[in-house]
Amino acid sequence: MINLPNDFYLNLIFAFILFFIGLYCLLSMRNLIKLLIGIEIIAKGVTLALISASSVKGLILTGQSLVITFIVVEVCAIAVALALVINLYRHTGSLDVKKLTKLRG
């Protein structure tokens, strides 16, 4: 269906673009939820790179099982991070990362 190996490099180009978008979001945004969205975009780039690499090597089943593990880890991390965001919002009343410079118990 797709043309290997040219599409492998096409996929890698798009994976790096996604990585760049996520990294830019992490570096430039102040909103905590936006930062998590940036992490999600980076994770999409990693998923695309993993599947295209496994596809071009002929190990698509192994690649898929690795990606499923990665998605589970991603979901757990995002769930914990969002719970932290809600708790921080309750304490500080803001989602601005600049107001979180004093992390006291």
Added chain:
Amino acid sequence: MQELYLISLCALVFFSVLAVLLKDLLKAALSLMAASVFLAVVLFFMKAYYAGVFEISVVAGLITVLFVSTIGLTRGDDFKESKLPVYIFPLFFIWFIIIDILIMYLLLSKMPPLTKWLSESGKFGDVLWQKRTFDLFAQIGIIFAGVFSVLALFRKRDKND
């Protein structure tokens, strides 16, 4: 078919950019969901059906629900993001795409032949349950860690706290 594949990749990048640049958090979360759907389409094109189904159900579904509920619980926060990223982003983006394509073009000329590469046989269930059993144990551990962490973060305070 190749055009559809390319369109899906472009839509994935477009919705990811929207998720970053949109000011409304709800719209940003929905753009992220659209990006996940297009990534799943790309995975289907690469015959990674199980990963595609996981991407749609878990990432586009569950994570979007988590984001939307969190945005709903944290409404009323009205600080303004700087407008600088909106102006600077296109410049950096174009510069990065040019560098990225140049690097990949150089890599393409050093591509090894396809004939030596491996081929995988069997079913997905065999690979998941037999070859990657330790991954499954790790997944179960991570899910438990996540659940207990969320429970710990949302527990009510005692009088002694």
